[in-house]
Amino acid sequence: MPVGPRWGVGERVAAARGLARMTQKELADASGVSYSMVRAIERGARMPGEDVLDALADALGVDPGRLLGHRGPTDSRVHDEIPELSRVLAAYDLPEDGPVRPLEELRGAVSKVTDWRVGAQYLRIARTVPGLLDELARAFDRANGADRPEIARLLVSGYRTADAVAYKFGYRDLSARLVELMRWAAPTAEDPLLDAAVAYVRTETYFAAQAHEPGLRALETALDTAPRTSGAAEVAARGTLHLRAAIVAGRAGREDTAMMHIGEARRCADAVPEAVYYGTAFGPSSVRVHEVSLAVSLGDRHLQRALDIAHEWAPPRDLPAERRSGFYIEVGRAQLWAGLADDAFESLKVARRIAPQHARDHKWVREDIATLRRLKRADREDLSNYAGWCRAV
CATH class of the missing domain: 1.10.260.40 (lambda repressor-like DNA-binding domains)
Incomplete structure (x- = not known):
């Protein structure tokens, strides 16, 4: 058979x-x-x-x-789509002739791929987003008057969705190019909240280069210029920047700064419901997830905080899949460092069930499953199967 x-x-x-x-x-x-x-x-x-x-x-x-x-062949199929994405980006300001759907349909198409992004459905994005970006580039090129700012917003969202695939699958130069295209299109949108969202995404380039201090400065500059009004979207924009700044500060070893930013993010989250704002999930649950991430970044005496959160709380099912999966990856690392190897493996299995494509290509998943195999018997079938699945062996 x-x-x-x-x-x-x-x-x-x-x-x-x-x-x-x-x-x-x-x-x-x-x-x-x-x-x-x-x-x-x-x-x-x-x-x-x-x-x-x-x-x-x-x-x-x-x-x-x-x-x-x-x-x-999910991963290979994603990689197969990258040349077409690169081709589309190369001609971002000189799009080929072709049809353009009405604005309402473009909104729906961008909303759909954004849902795929927060749900970690990378193959669907890779197959769809090159054509969508090509169409949005044509729409932007032809637009004038009142429609042009909205098409710019849609274009930024499309670039961000493409960046999720490029960054996740290791195309860091392509990811940096997409961030720059987001920054190129955003001013036309005339929306300061979109500028804040772009600043949030731009931090990926600092993470990739391990340039944490410049990344922190960039985020704090974005916070200085972010709208200060009390609307939910405005509060969430500031909150997401504080969350990202907390993690960057933690990676830089700036404990006091990190704790200040996570505290500000928590105050923002207390004022808004959990939702996706300008493409980024934010609210009380998202802050809780980032508290675990920060505790792992700071390490040592902070690890117990991550374990305590995992003991008393689990991310709700309506939180985006990528964020829920990330929570269990971070918890798994805290458990591993605390000597709870079996618990760590269970957390990695949960992360896989929630968002398999996210977990499979996560650097920490590969590192931690390799460590677990060294700590346990390397020939243990369940560990070996997991390690083979995420290509850690």
């Missing part, structure tokens, strides 16, 4: 369909795949090709990699 990566996909399709509360007939209608094919796939009699798998994943609202069990 074949034992390739697609065997078992039927069970995963059925499980995802159950979570979506869809019947087989409803899944067939939503995906355009025949009812008989859906039935055959779920009972393991047929193996779906890539087009069928993609159609089922779209209908179920999951990434195709989830249906493949995260052992299939």
